Amino acid sequence: MKLTSPICEKMGIRYPVFGLAHSIDVMVALAKAGGYPVFGAARSMPEEIAEEARIMKEELGDLPFGIDLMLPTSVGDETDRRASLAALPREHKEFVCKIADKYKVPRATKPTFFSSQIRSQQLFEEQMAATLESQAHSFASAVGMPPEMIKRAKDHGKITFSLVGAPRHAEKAKAAGVDVIVAQGYDAGGHTGPIGTFSLVPQVVDVAGDIPVLAAGGVGHGRHIAASFALGAQGVWLGTAWLASKEHALCEALLAKLLKADSLDTTISLSHSGKSCRLIKSAWTDEWDRPDAPKPLKMPYQQVLTADIIAGINEHEIEPLIYEATGQSIAWFNELKTVDEIMQRLVTESETAFSNMNQLLAG
Numbered sequence: 318m319k320l321t322s323p324i325c326e327k328m329g330i331r332y333p334v335f336g337l338a339h340s341i342d343v344m345v346a347l348a349k350a351g352g353y354p355v356f357g358a359a360r361s362m363p364e365e366i367a368e369e370a371r372i373m374k375e376e377l378g379d380l381p382f383g384i385d386l387m388l389p390t391s392v393g394d395e396t397d398r399r400a401s402l403a404a405l406p407r408e409h410k411e412f413v414c415k416i417a418d419k420y421k422v423p424r425a426t427k428p429t430f431f432s433s434q435i436r437s438q439q440l441f442e443e444q445m446a447a448t449l450e451s452q453a454h455s456f457a458s459a460v461g462m463p464p465e466m467i468k469r470a471k472d473h474g475k476i477t478f479s480l481v482g483a484p485r486h487a488e489k490a491k492a493a494g495v496d497v498i499v500a501q502g503y504d505a506g507g508h509t510g511p512i513g514t515f516s517l518v519p520q521v522v523d524v525a526g527d528i529p530v531l532a533a534g535g536v537g538h539g540r541h542i543a544a545s546f547a548l549g550a551q552g553v554w555l556g557t558a559w560l561a562s563k564e565h566a567l568c569e570a571l572l573a574k575l576l577k578a579d580s581l582d583t584t585i586s587l588s589h590s591g592k593s594c595r596l597i598k599s600a601w602t603d604e605w606d607r608p609d610a611p612k613p614l615k616m617p618y619q620q621v622l623t624a625d626i627i628a629g630i631n632e633h634e635i636e637p638l639i640y641e642a643t644g645q646s647i648a649w650f651n652e653l654k655t656v657d658e659i660m661q662r663l664v665t666e667s668e669t670a671f672s673n674m675n676q677l678l679a680g
């Protein structure tokens with residue numbers, strides 16, 4: 318029994334395995350391994366998106382790829398990061414300075430996406446324009462799905478995905494005319510709602526009707542893929558898996574932390590962006606969990622507050638503090654592999670799981 322479903326023909330791929338990463342090398346390897354890559358461009362400036370899409374098109378030729386953006390409607394119109402930083406509560410700024418002192422975090426020497434601007438509706442509009450003008454085959458929206466953005470993407474000939482964390486979000490996606498719904502459960506790395514993948518996927522499938530659904534959150538083994546089919550999904554969408562790939566080339570301190578982690582080593586925290594986000598546990602998440610810590614600020618202010626220290630932590634690889642969005646599926650990624658090896662493992666395991674299920678059912 319082969320790992321395939323109708324979405325493979327619809328999207329022009331060999332396996333119904335979709336992957337999100339912020340790395341072009343992972344995207345290229347994933348497409349070549351038979352999956353469908355969706356580039357996370359939420360941390361890219363508009364001109365970077367144009368260039369990243371150009372490179373992917375050049376590398377991939379006719380193989381399809383998508384671009385994913387975060388478009389939270391709760392974020393406002395403020396565009397002056399310095400003014401915004403100056404206006405943040407003193408208690409929060411002092412708390413961040415204390416962390417920097419305690420762990421001896423040097424200043425970053427290079428600006429980053431978060432240290433050079435504040436997320437605003439203007440930025441989202443410019444990111445969207447760059448995405449629509451690109452040769453990406455599809456557009457995915459996460460953390461917010463303004464229906465007019467879905468319409469614009471469809472008018473530009475893009476296939477549209479929407480990541481949802483609750484059945485009511487699936488209703489909205491359906492009403493907006495989304496082509497593929499990604500049901501992303503609580504187990505997932507990154508921003509996530511409170512419903513576990515096992516409970517979420519069949520509820521979203523029931524709402525979706527004829528719209529294909531992908532299962533996301535906690536998929537680390539072929540048995541999860543087989544289970545996703547049983548829940549009514551036509552495929553899976555993975556994020557954590559690719560962090561442990563050679564192509565992602567994470568820095569040593571972070572990679573070592575991830576390779577030895579299991580599902581208990583992730584935590585839900587507001588400390589990254591102000592929205593509920595599953596991260597690998599670190600001294601960063603621990604500090605913000607302390608009873609005397611201030612409550613993280615709302616998006617986008619938490620990242621205005623923390624951008625400079627995070628830039629220093631990442632640039633200088635401050636081991637105790639360094640972190641990344643990571644799902645409970647990390648338990649299945651404890652060795653550094655190529656994207657192709659990860660894909661081959663998932664394919665073999667899922668095909669074995671299908672035949673085991675068949676034998677069980679046959680008695």
Ligand SMILES: Cc1cc2nc3c(=O)[nH]c(=O)nc-3n(C[C@H](O)[C@H](O)[C@H](O)COP(=O)(O)O)c2cc1C
Pocket residue numbers: 337357358359360385386387458459460480501504505506507508533534535536554555556557558560641642643644645646647
């Ligand atoms: C490092 C990392 C970054 C992520 N960034 C985004 C993002 O920018 N946009 C998005 O839609 N999802 C993002 N996600 C969530 C993934 O799209 C996906 O739904 C999730 O990783 C699935 O669960 P898993 O982590 O167990 O594979 C991210 C996940 C990880 C692990």
